[in-house]
Amino acid sequence: MFFWSLVLIAVGIFSSFIYGRSRIKLNSKKQGTKSKSLPNYYAQYVLMWCLFPALIVYFSWAIFQEQIIQNIVISNFEFIEGAVYNEGLLLAEIRNVANNPSFADGKSIEIINAASHYSSLKQISQISFYTSIIIMMLLGALYASQKLKPEFHAQHTIEKYIQYILIFCSSVAIFTTLGIVFSLIFESLRFFAEVSISEFLFSTEWYPFIPIREGQTAAEGSFGAVPIFAGTFLVMVVAMCVAAPLGLLTAIYLAEYASQRVRKTVKPLLEILAGIPTIVYGFFAFVSVAPFVKAFGQSIGIDASPTSALAAGMVMGVMIIPFISSLSDDVINSVPQSLREASLGIGANKAETIKKVILPAALPGIVGAFLLAISRAIGETMIVVVAAGTAPNLTGNPFENVTTVTVQIVVALIGDQEFDNPRTLSAFALGLVLFVITLFLNIIALQIVKRYRERYE
Amino acid sequence: MSNSKILANGVDVYYGSKQALFGISMDIKEKEVTALIGPSGCGKSTFLRCINRMNDLIEICKVSGSIKVDNEEIISEKTDVVSLRSKIGMVFQKPNPFPKSIFDNVAYGPTIHGLVDSKNELEEIVHSSLKKAGLFDEVKDRLNEPGTSLSGGQQQRLCIARAIAVNPEIILMDEPCSALDPIATAIIEELIDELRLNYTIIIVTHSMQQAARVSQKTCFFHLGELIETGETNKIFTNPDNTKTQDYITGRFG
Numbered sequence: 221m222f223f224w225s226l227v228l229i230a231v232g233i234f235s236s237f238i239y240g241r242s243r244i245k246l247n248s249k250k251q252g253t254k255s256k257s258l259p260n261y262y263a264q265y266v267l268m269w270c271l272f273p274a275l276i277v278y279f280s281w282a283i284f285q286e287q288i289i290q291n292i293v294i295s296n297f298e299f300i301e302g303a304v305y306n307e308g309l310l311l312a313e314i315r316n317v318a319n320n321p322s323f324a325d326g327k328s329i330e331i332i333n334a335a336s337h338y339s340s341l342k343q344i345s346q347i348s349f350y351t352s353i354i355i356m357m358l359l360g361a362l363y364a365s366q367k368l369k370p371e372f373h374a375q376h377t378i379e380k381y382i383q384y385i386l387i388f389c390s391s392v393a394i395f396t397t398l399g400i401v402f403s404l405i406f407e408s409l410r411f412f413a414e415v416s417i418s419e420f421l422f423s424t425e426w427y428p429f430i431p432i433r434e435g436q437t438a439a440e441g442s443f444g445a446v447p448i449f450a451g452t453f454l455v456m457v458v459a460m461c462v463a464a465p466l467g468l469l470t471a472i473y474l475a476e477y478a479s480q481r482v483r484k485t486v487k488p489l490l491e492i493l494a495g496i497p498t499i500v501y502g503f504f505a506f507v508s509v510a511p512f513v514k515a516f517g518q519s520i521g522i523d524a525s526p527t528s529a530l531a532a533g534m535v536m537g538v539m540i541i542p543f544i545s546s547l548s549d550d551v552i553n554s555v556p557q558s559l560r561e562a563s564l565g566i567g568a569n570k571a572e573t574i575k576k577v578i579l580p581a582a583l584p585g586i587v588g589a590f591l592l593a594i595s596r597a598i599g600e601t602m603i604v605v606v607a608a609g610t611a612p613n614l615t616g617n618p619f620e621n622v623t624t625v626t627v628q629i630v631v632a633l634i635g636d637q638e639f640d641n642p643r644t645l646s647a648f649a650l651g652l653v654l655f656v657i658t659l660f661l662n663i664i665a666l667q668i669v670k671r672y673r674e675r676y677e
Numbered sequence: 678m679s680n681s682k683i684l685a686n687g688v689d690v691y692y693g694s695k696q697a698l699f700g701i702s703m704d705i706k707e708k709e710v711t712a713l714i715g716p717s718g719c720g721k722s723t724f725l726r727c728i729n730r731m732n733d734l735i736e737i738c739k740v741s742g743s744i745k746v747d748n749e750e751i752i753s754e755k756t757d758v759v760s761l762r763s764k765i766g767m768v769f770q771k772p773n774p775f776p777k778s779i780f781d782n783v784a785y786g787p788t789i790h791g792l793v794d795s796k797n798e799l800e801e802i803v804h805s806s807l808k809k810a811g812l813f814d815e816v817k818d819r820l821n822e823p824g825t826s827l828s829g830g831q832q833q834r835l836c837i838a839r840a841i842a843v844n845p846e847i848i849l850m851d852e853p854c855s856a857l858d859p860i861a862t863a864i865i866e867e868l869i870d871e872l873r874l875n876y877t878i879i880i881v882t883h884s885m886q887q888a889a890r891v892s893q894k895t896c897f898f899h900l901g902e903l904i905e906t907g908e909t910n911k912i913f914t915n916p917d918n919t920k921t922q923d924y925i926t927g928r929f930g
Contacts, residue, residue, distance in 0.1 A: 415684070561734065
C-alpha cells in the first residue's frame with residue numbers, strides 16, 4: 221500500500237511540475253509581460269504545494285493507521301465475562317486470522333468477528349488513504365495555481381521554502397539526540413523506582429537476576445554497578461597504556477621526523493585502523509590475543525582466565541591509536557613553524573626542540589586527543605563483549621575476567637524479556653551513566669582543543 | 678683581510694629545480710652592521726638563512742658553494758650545525774617568543790647549552806641579556822608572565838635577548854621590524870646600533886631608510902644575484918650599478 225502511494229505521489233508531483241511550467245508561460249503570454257522569475261521556479265512552487273500535503277497524509281497514515289484500527293477493534297470486541305485476556309496476544313491473534321483466513325479454524329467466534337472487522341477497517345483506511353492523497357495534492361496544486369501570475373516572485377518564495385527544508389533536516393539530528401536522552405532518562409527513572417540510586421552507584425554486588433515466576437525466591441536481583449564501572453575503568457586504563465605512548469610517539473614521528481612522502485602514505489594507513497569494524501578487533505582479541513595473554517600469565521605464575529581485561533584492553537588500545545596519533549599529529553603540525561625555527565636558531569637540537577618547545581605548546585591539544593580517545597574506549601562494545609568476559613568482578617588484576625558497562629547493556633537486552641523489570645531496565649540506567657560520562661569527556665576535550673586553537677590563530 | 682668574519686664564495690641555492698641564488702660572494706667584516714636590501718623574492722632572506730644553515734629545515738632546498746665563518750667551512754656535511762647556531766643568533770620577521778614565561782624564554786638557550794651551573798648564574802645571564810636588549814626595566818617585575826603577553830616591539834626585543842643569551846658572535850636579523858610600529862622600530866634600530874659594538878650583525882630589510890640608518894655596509898640583491906655591495910653611504914648616494922640606482926630611487930621593487 222505504501223509503495224503504490226509513493227508511485228502515486230511521484231506521478232502527482234511530476235505532472236504538477238509540468239503543469240506549473242506551462243501554466244506560467246501561458247499566463248505571461250496572455251498578459252504580454254515577462255514573469256518575475258524563471259518558469260522553473262513557478263513549476264517548483266506548484267510541485268512543493270503538491271508534495272508536502274501528500275507527504276503529511278502519507279506519514280500520518282504510516283504512523284497512526286495501525287494504532288487507530290487496533291483501538292477500534294479492541295473497543296468493539298465482545299469480551300466474554302470472566303475470561304482473562306492479554307491484549308497483545310489477542311491483537312496478534314486477530315491480525316493473524318485477518319491476514320491469513322486459514323488460521324481461522326478452531327478460533328472462537330469473537331475472534332473471527334473481530335478479524336473481519338479488522339479487515340474491513342483496513343480496507344476503508346486504504347481507500348480513504350488514496351483518496352486523501354489525491355485530494356490533498358489537487359488542493360495544493362489548486363492553491364498554487366492561483367498564484368501563477370507573472371508579477372508573483374516565485375523565486376523568493378521557493379528560497380524561503382528551501383530554507384525551511386534545510387532547517388527541518390538539521391533539526392532531525394538534534395531532535396533524535398534529545399529523544400534518545402529523554403528515553404534514557406525516563407526509562408532510568410523507572411529503573412530507579414525499583415532499585416535505589418545509592419544501591420546502583422555504591423553497592424558492589426551485581427546479580428541482575430530476577431525471579432521469573434511469582435513466589436520464586438531462588439534469586440533476588442542485586443544491582444550494584446561498582447564492579448561494572450571498575451571493569452570499564454580497568455579496560456580503559458589498559459587501552460590507554462597501549463594507545464597513549466604508541467599514538468603520541470607515532471604522531472611525533474609523523475609530524476617532526478617523517479618526510480612528506482612517508483607522512484602522506486602512513487597517515488591514511490593508520491586511519492584505516494580506525495575503520496576496521498570493532499567486531500573484527502573483537503575476535504582478533506579473543507582468538508589471538510587472549511590465549512597469548514593466558515599463556516603469558518601462566519608463564520609468570522599468574523592464573524589468567526581465557527578472557528581478560530588485558531586482552532580486551534590491549535586490542536582496544538590498538539584500535540584507538542589512530543584517534544590519538546591522527547589528532548596529535550594535527551595539533552603538533554599546527555604549532556607554528558616560527559617556534560621551531562626560534563628553538564633551532566638558538567642551537568637546540570631536534571629532540572630538545574620537541575621536548576621543550578613543541579610538546580608544551582601542543583599539550584592542550586594532545587590532552588584533548590587523549591580525552592576523546594578515552595571516551596571512545598569507554599563506549600566501545602564489541603571488543604569487550606567478545607574478549608573481556610561477562611563476570612562482574614571487582615578486581616584490579618588485568619588477567620582476570622571483568623565486565624564493562626557496554627557489555628552489561630548487551631547482556632541485559634539479550635533475550636525476550638519485556639521492558640518491565642529491573643534487569644532489562646538496568647540497561648537504560650547504565651546507558652545513562654555512560655552517556656553522561658562520555659558527554660563530559662567530550663565537552664572537556666573540545667573545550668581544551670578550542671582554547672588551544674584560539675591561542676595560535 | 679684579517680677581520681673578515683663571514684666569507685661567502687659562489688653560493689648557489691636551489692629550491693627543487695628552481696635556482697634562487699646565483700653565485701653569491703660576499704665578505705662580511707667583524708662588528709659591523711651589514712644590510713641586505715632588494716625587492717621581494719630577490720633571495721636576500723635565503724642567503725641569510727644559509728649562514729646559520731636554517732635552510733636545512735626546507736626539504737627541497739639545496740645549497741652549494743662555500744661560506745666560511747671564522748675561516749671554517751659551514752656548507753659541509755661535517756659542520757656541527759648545533760654549535761654553529763649557538764654561535765650565530767637569529768631574530769625573525771615576526772616576533773616568536775615561546776609560549777613560556779619571559780624568564781624561561783631567555784633562559785632556554787643557556788639551559789640547553791649547559792652554559793650555567795647554578796640558578797644564580799642563570800638569573801644573572803637572563804638579567805644581563807634583557808638589559809642588553811633594553812627590555813629589563815620594562816619587564817623586571819613580571820619575569821614570570823608569559824612572553825606572549827608583551828607588546829609586539831617588546832616581544833621582538835625579548836627575542837633579541839633570547840638570541841644574545843647564548844653569547845653568539847653573529848646576529849642574523851630577518852626583517853626584524855616589518856611587523857612593528859614606527860616607535861618600536863626606532864627602539865630596535867637604536868638597539869642594533871648599540872649591539873654593533875659587541876656583535877657582527879646582518880640585517881635583511883625592506884626599508885631603505887632603515888638600511889641607511891643602521892648599517893655600515895649594504896648589499897643589493899636582485900633576482901637572486903648580488904648586484905652591488907659597498908659602504909652604505911656610497912650605495913645610497915652614488916651607486917656604481919644602474920639597477921641599484923633604480924631601486925634606491927624607487928623606480929622598481
